[in-house]
Amino acid sequence: xxxxxxxxxxxxxxxxxxxxxxxxxxxxxxxxxxxxxxxxxxxxxxxxxxxxxxxxxxxxxxxxxxxxxxxxxxxxxxxxxxxxxxxxxxxxxxxxxxxxxxxxxxxxxxxxxxxxxxxxxxxxxxxxxxxxxxxxxxxxxxxxxxxxxxxxxxxxxxxxxxxxx
Amino acid sequence: xxxxxxxxxxxxxxxxxxxxxxxxxxxxxxxxxxxxxxxxxxxxxxxxxxxxxxxxxxxxxxxxxxxxxxxxxxxxxxxxxxxxxx
Numbered sequence: 001x002x003x004x005x006x007x008x009x010x011x012x013x014x015x016x017x018x019x020x021x022x023x024x025x026x027x028x029x030x031x032x033x034x035x036x037x038x039x040x041x042x043x044x045x046x047x048x049x050x051x052x053x054x055x056x057x058x059x060x061x062x063x064x065x066x067x068x069x070x071x072x073x074x075x076x077x078x079x080x081x082x083x084x085x086x087x088x089x090x091x092x093x094x095x096x097x098x099x100x101x102x103x104x105x106x107x108x109x110x111x112x113x114x115x116x117x118x119x120x121x122x123x124x125x126x127x128x129x130x131x132x133x134x135x136x137x138x139x140x141x142x143x144x145x146x147x148x149x150x151x152x153x154x155x156x157x158x159x160x161x162x163x164x165x
Numbered sequence: 166x167x168x169x170x171x172x173x174x175x176x177x178x179x180x181x182x183x184x185x186x187x188x189x190x191x192x193x194x195x196x197x198x199x200x201x202x203x204x205x206x207x208x209x210x211x212x213x214x215x216x217x218x219x220x221x222x223x224x225x226x227x228x229x230x231x232x233x234x235x236x237x238x239x240x241x242x243x244x245x246x247x248x249x250x251x
Contacts, residue, residue, distance in 0.1 A: 029193060030193065083217065086217060089171075089209045089212070089213035090210055090213045090214055092210055093206060093207060093209075093210025093213075094210075096206055096210075097244070100240070100243075100244035100246070101244065104246075105194060107202065110202070110203065110206050114206065
């Protein structure tokens, strides 16, 4: 199967959009500041021991332990793909309930899902919603899959730059 | 013109929320609901669910508009948070 350049560029743009959306919203709502549950603290401390950043580690731990803007962006992309803008609104409600079940006030996930829905809707003329599903998977892979120590340093740096730590 | 029902459900939920005395200030670290969060998102989400499952009309819009602020008022009892790491 050959991959066209247009598809690849669309995927890369949607990756950038998703990455920016979830990192900025999660940072703004204080994910790097403190661990929400015990698991997030363990991940943060372990990453610090491995030579990473403690606050970036808390950020990554909080992503694992609760559906924040990262899961919200993915949910928004899938629901928008299936049901359109209405689907994004349903995803917002479901992510909010998921947040509350995970001992999280729910601001990061809910606003992340809603903003992702609005962004996907605005860009849907140029980039189809299916690219955002792939784009978000690529974006979360750069944080949670590729190189954890480096990712925690980048997230800690962004948190400090935005003055949220 | 279907989106008018979405706007109407949000407006009704805000008015009802104001009447039942939800706090206007937004506290990002609090588990209690306020006038805007999660009222607006619950209203929009429930309206979308009804839009897909049934058809939107004034009765459903009114019901969502009344339910959302009540949910928001008692959200810390429905989904209580535990204080940890603060």
